[in-house]
Amino acid sequence: MLIKRLEQEAQRLGYRSLYLTTEDAKDLYAKADWQEIEYVRTPYGEAALMTKALTQADEDCVK
Template structure:
């Protein structure tokens, strides 16, 4: 499924990372730079996670593309936060390049990931966020707890998904 939308007058498509293997190193760099280097991860480990992404099972990574370049990403994964291993699946690694923020791309990525999770039969999704709670609340997520992550205090959020007919 390819989703196209006009964002700030420019067409943006949401595609499976699996279809664009040349974007794997970019997504890995974004993820490692944003989160991995603060949690004792390695770039190689982060890259391996994106190389494992498929369109038919988890992990599944979606990439937002504008003018043939990646501008954002998000991943659906079985696990993300070790302190809540009984919860699954997770929205993780939502990232929009700073030059492309405030255009609605994050919302497009969230909505598409929610749809993909529903296609897998998921009834709800979870995430942790240290600083983007309002963004997720605007998309219908709600905080259900507060947790401590490698980066500080975070909201543990949940969204109930509508079943697909």
């Protein structure tokens, strides 16, 4: 899955957490264990601000 690969690469580069905004894919990211922080206004309208903490367990999923 592309989301998981992005998380793994970010962790490999030393990031401890990721953030994103999404106008219409909140459920997709929630299924990948991203947490909604709040709603924000973007140039495109209302969006969910989400975060994902990167942990050692995420790295163990890399094969």
